[in-house]
Amino acid sequence: MKKILLPLLGLSMWFASGTVSAQKAGAGIGWTADNGDGTFTNPLQWGDWPDPDVIRVGDWFYMVSTSMHYVPGCPILRSKDLVNWEMAGYAVDRYNEDPRYDMKGGTLYLNGSWAATIRHHNGLFYVGFCTPYGWGTEKGHFSICTAKDVKGPWTRTIFPEFLYDPGLFFDDDGKVYVVHGQGTLYLTELAPDALSVKGKAVKIWQGGIERPQGSSAPNDKYGMEGSHVYKINGYYYIANAAGGTEGWQVCLRSKSITGPYESKIIYQDESSYPNNGLHQGGMVQLKNGDWWFIIMQDRGPIGRVPHLLPVKWVDGWPILGDNGKGFVTGKKPDVGRTYTVMAPAASDEFNTTPLGLQWQWNHNPDNSKWSLTSRKGYMRMQASYAGALKEARNTLTQRVQGPSSEGSVEMDITGLKEGDVAGLGIFQDPYAFIGVKKEAGHTVLVMINDGKTIDSIAGISQTKIWLSAAVTDKGFTASFSYSLDGKKFIPFGDQLKMGLGYPWTANRFALFNFNTLAGNEGGYADFNWFHFTGGRQ
Numbered sequence: 131m132k133k134i135l136l137p138l139l140g141l142s143m144w145f146a147s148g149t150v151s152a153q154k155a156g157a158g159i160g161w162t163a164d165n166g167d168g169t170f171t172n173p174l175q176w177g178d179w180p181d182p183d184v185i186r187v188g189d190w191f192y193m194v195s196t197s198m199h200y201v202p203g204c205p206i207l208r209s210k211d212l213v214n215w216e217m218a219g220y221a222v223d224r225y226n227e228d229p230r231y232d233m234k235g236g237t238l239y240l241n242g243s244w245a246a247t248i249r250h251h252n253g254l255f256y257v258g259f260c261t262p263y264g265w266g267t268e269k270g271h272f273s274i275c276t277a278k279d280v281k282g283p284w285t286r287t288i289f290p291e292f293l294y295d296p297g298l299f300f301d302d303d304g305k306v307y308v309v310h311g312q313g314t315l316y317l318t319e320l321a322p323d324a325l326s327v328k329g330k331a332v333k334i335w336q337g338g339i340e341r342p343q344g345s346s347a348p349n350d351k352y353g354m355e356g357s358h359v360y361k362i363n364g365y366y367y368i369a370n371a372a373g374g375t376e377g378w379q380v381c382l383r384s385k386s387i388t389g390p391y392e393s394k395i396i397y398q399d400e401s402s403y404p405n406n407g408l409h410q411g412g413m414v415q416l417k418n419g420d421w422w423f424i425i426m427q428d429r430g431p432i433g434r435v436p437h438l439l440p441v442k443w444v445d446g447w448p449i450l451g452d453n454g455k456g457f458v459t460g461k462k463p464d465v466g467r468t469y470t471v472m473a474p475a476a477s478d479e480f481n482t483t484p485l486g487l488q489w490q491w492n493h494n495p496d497n498s499k500w501s502l503t504s505r506k507g508y509m510r511m512q513a514s515y516a517g518a519l520k521e522a523r524n525t526l527t528q529r530v531q532g533p534s535s536e537g538s539v540e541m542d543i544t545g546l547k548e549g550d551v552a553g554l555g556i557f558q559d560p561y562a563f564i565g566v567k568k569e570a571g572h573t574v575l576v577m578i579n580d581g582k583t584i585d586s587i588a589g590i591s592q593t594k595i596w597l598s599a600a601v602t603d604k605g606f607t608a609s610f611s612y613s614l615d616g617k618k619f620i621p622f623g624d625q626l627k628m629g630l631g632y633p634w635t636a637n638r639f640a641l642f643n644f645n646t647l648a649g650n651e652g653g654y655a656d657f658n659w660f661h662f663t664g665g666r667q
Contacts, residue, residue, distance in 0.1 A: 195207075201225065251324075276324075332388055357370050366383065366387050375406055398455070413441055425450070480502055499512040513549075513655075536601075557639075561580065595613070
């Protein structure tokens with residue numbers, strides 16, 4: 131329903147294993163795992179950091195995650211204590227191998243980077259990942275990125291081979307391997323520099339893992355994936371996920387890299403987020419000899435969140451958590467000192483360059499059409515033609531967070547041209563947004579839900595408007611509001627029922643400006659800031 135704007139209008143609790151824990155969440159950083167008393171509460175981040183792998187280099191721990199079609203890709207975090215994390219960099223600047231990453235001739239949602247693996251060897255960081263087939267491409271491939279510093283620059287090598295869910299491993303005899311596959315696991319030897327395949331794939335495991343007692347997974351057997359490889363006390367260990375969303379963690383071990391391997395379930399528990407198990411991740415050793423494991427858990431449209439579990443060695447097997455079951459709150463890893471409570475940045479005043487590491491673009495950006503310097507203190511987004519938000523270039527995103535979070539922006543709309551649509555959204559499939567549209571000479575406030583206009587207000591005459599989007603894991607909904615003075619926010623439109631139409635990729639806050647009239651590009655929107663608040667239901 132379209133309205134005319136009147137002049138006066140301007141005027142978790144988290145339940146886990148029987149434990150209830152009130153978690154801290156504040157403006158700017160959101161969820162924090164550190165309780166400030168020498169203990170921590172899982173998850174490490176209540177946001178989308180899927181398929182984690184972790185290493186230690188000196189006093190620093192580094193964790194890499196999957197990011198699919200978002201650019202830059204392969205986000206890398208760093209920490210001094212495994213509990214408090216900050217962004218360190220990205221292994222991939224952009225994807226140049228297909229014009230559809232530029233949204234030319236189509237899109238490549240769900241491509242890009244899957245199941246990243248990270249290692250450090252002879253002074254170099256290595257990040258490997260696979261790009262799948264079947265999501266708009268006929269062939270998948272494997273990539274290795276190398277850098278002396280996680281901040282970059284990184285050099286990417288694309289392999290013609292497809293190595294699914296790769297686990298990179300540097301053996302102590304100088305050989306380099308990747309363990310990969312789904313269901314059937316393979317071992318592929320790489321060249322000594324890890325930048326090409328040296329030998330043919332060797333099958334090292336075939337067959338499913340029987341569903342363990344206590345699992346709610348629907349099938350009797352599941353194949354393994356998400357392999358990560360370690361050599362400890364003469365044994366080769368391969369950590370694998372099985373069971374999907376309801377999943378569990380499996381470990382293989384052998385005295386020989388080629389097997390034969392024996393298997394053991396090292397963790398199975400769904401109590402921290404009922405019917406959602408912990409599965410897929412990597413382990414790391416502290417300087418004092420202790421081992422810890424970072425492992426993910428599906429939490430629906432808010433994402434796959436990382437948990438930190440202690441490792442106890444029992445009969446030569448790494449058993450996670452409390453004897454293979456849940457671990458919610460416990461002592462922080464013993465790294466010899468206490469570090470500042472922190473979490474990856476979220477809010478942004480757009481006062482500095484380069485762009486903050488919390489941001490990723492939907493597909494490759496057109497760098498000629500966004501700027502942090504055209505107007506000091508603002509993110510200027512110049513519109514390109516698109517029929518709808520899913521095809522719009524330069525959509526700038528960052529993760530929503532649980533159990534609830536809110537993002538708000540101040541947007542200057544002076545520079546909008548006819549056909550421009552600019553605003554703040556919750557992006558996935560379906561998506562929804564609140565924004566301003568230039569239409570038939572009018573400036574119209576709109577709320578769009580899954581491509582449909584739910585509500586609109588015509589006649590906005592001011593140059594600034596404030597927009598807000600709030601999400602919660604209670605029913606996985608998002609709601610929207612606006613303000614004409616930056617103080618009083620008015621609910622607008624209806625609620626988005628957040629979904630996962632793009633599988634395994636969580637919902638995100640999104641800033642955008644696109645133009646629906648071909649040949650009428652050039653208008654711009656100026657975003658003064660993005661403010662994040664966590665913990666608000």
